[in-house]
Amino acid sequence: MIGVQDDPGARRGRRTPPRDAAEAERRLDRLAWLLDDLFRIPGLRWRVGLDALIGLVPGIGDSITTALSLSLLAAAVRYRVPKVTVLRMALNLAIDYAIGSVPVVGDVFDVWWKANQRNLALLRRRATAPPDEVRESRIGDWLFVGLVGLVLVAVAIGATVVSLYVLAAVVCGLASLLGS
Numbered sequence: 052m053i054g055v056q057d058d059p060g061a062r063r064g065r066r067t068p069p070r071d072a073a074e075a076e077r078r079l080d081r082l083a084w085l086l087d088d089l090f091r092i093p094g095l096r097w098r099v100g101l102d103a104l105i106g107l108v109p110g111i112g113d114s115i116t117t118a119l120s121l122s123l124l125a126a127a128v129r130y131r132v133p134k135v136t137v138l139r140m141a142l143n144l145a146i147d148y149a150i151g152s153v154p155v156v157g158d159v160f161d162v163w164w165k166a167n168q169r170n171l172a173l174l175r176r177r178a179t180a181p182p183d184e185v186r187e188s189r190i191g192d193w194l195f196v197g198l199v200g201l202v203l204v205a206v207a208i209g210a211t212v213v214s215l216y217v218l219a220a221v222v223c224g225l226a227s228l229l230g231s
Contacts (some may be wrong), residue, residue, distance in 0.1 A: 190211035
């Protein structure tokens with residue numbers, strides 16, 4: 052069960068988890084299961100959830116499932132997990148949303164990535180861990196966040212280079228058409 056560490060900040064008006072932590076955990080389990088593992092593909096050991104299925108709807112499917120997934124982030128804040136873990140959970144969702152938005156490839160990725168199950172596992176580990184263990188685990192979270200940050204910077208640079216190349220090609224093409 053997800054536990055809440057005694058935090059003096061809770062007395063200063065911070066939001067606290069629901070009184071029935073077992074019920075809250077059941078809801079989070081159910082949400083992660085619905086979004087990531089609802090159906091078993093016969094003959095295979097793969098499970099597919101509503102995230103991948105609703106994601107098939109162009110334009111809004113991934114937005115809807117990401118909005119539903121935000122409740123896991125809200126739970127992480129309620130349980131006062133370290134901010135870097137909340138950031139890591141948000142990055143899991145961002146990766147799921149960004150790649151999941153790509154037609155076909157993104158839907159296959161959604162079946163594999165299972166951001167909600169990943170986030171639920173992070174939430175459980177951090178919310179029930181003793182303070183010393185949480186401090187140690189933050190290093191892994193920071194490494195993950197740093198690596199994702201570097202990849203995002205590389206992707207942004209690559210996209211900028213490709214965009215400039217395409218823009219230059221279009222300008223050259225238009226110039227040759229108008230110059231004829």
